[in-house]
Amino acid sequence: AITRLRVVPFIATLGMLGVGRGVAKGIAGSQTVNMPDTWANDLLLTVPKPQWLLVAPGxxxxxxxxxxxxVVLRRTVFGRRVFAVGSNEAAARACGIATDRLKLYIYALAGLLFGLAGVMQMSRLRQGDPTVAAGLELDIIAAVVIGGGSLSGGEGSILGSMIGALIMAFLRNGCQQVGWPNYIQEIIIGALIVIAVAVDRWRSSRAAMA
Structure with missing residues (x-):
């Protein structure tokens, strides 16, 4: 859809999120699915097995x-091409980069990592729940932008995104520790997302004027 029909990636992602969640609900009968006893159960244990790992294997x-x-993004040709396409797809195509094929690789790799994240979530909850993590995509967007990523593409880093994710996690846990109700947390997270996106747009406009 993105490479052939030229659907906006953000819209295509949200659309497929709805499709995937609907399919998962249909397969599970809109119920939770108990997790069998496998190696995946130990991925996010509070006390890791073996204990010399210090933290959970996940x-x-x-x-x-x-x-x-x-390393791939910063030290390889593939990584430089990813940033080039994100920064200016038309210019990247003019330089001889097969942008459509590159985007297919990127989204396939992203899908693989999302699947791994789903396994991690199932390991943490000890069950599969097709309704869990609804709205988490907004937290992810905020984490990436807070970490220095740009919604316009072509900017960002893995370290920055991880720091942004930690900030979001600390914020949610802090709200829970203080005892604030859930709606207060949602207001704070929503305001933070708006501020983060506004700062991102301001940075982009400043860069364009420079």
Whole structure:
């Protein structure tokens, strides 16, 4: 849809999110699915197995993948092409980059990582729930923008996105620790998203004027 029909990526992503969630609900019969006893149960244990890991195996997996992604984006031709397409797709195409094929690779890789994130979530909850994490996509957008990413593309880093994700997690946990009701948390998160996007647009306009 994105490469052939030229659908706006953000809209295509939200649309497929709805499709995927609907399919998951249909397969699960709109009910939670108990997780069988497999290796995935131990990915996010509070006390890791084995204990010499110090933190849960899932945390180590995330760190390793983050390092690999950072190296690929900053030190390889593929990574430079990703930033080029995000910054100016027309210019990247004029330079000989097969932008449609590159975007297919990017979205396929993203889908693989999203699947892994789903396994992590199921490990944490000990069950599969097609209704869980509704609205989390907004937190992710805020985390990326807070971490220095741009909604216009062509900017950002893995480290910055991870720092943004930690800030969002600390913010949510802090609200819960203080005992603020859920609607207060939603107001704060929503305001933070608007501010983050506004700052991103301001940075983009400043860069365009420079």
């Amino acid at each position: 945390v180590w997996i995330a760190i390793v993948l983050a390092v690999i992604a950072a």
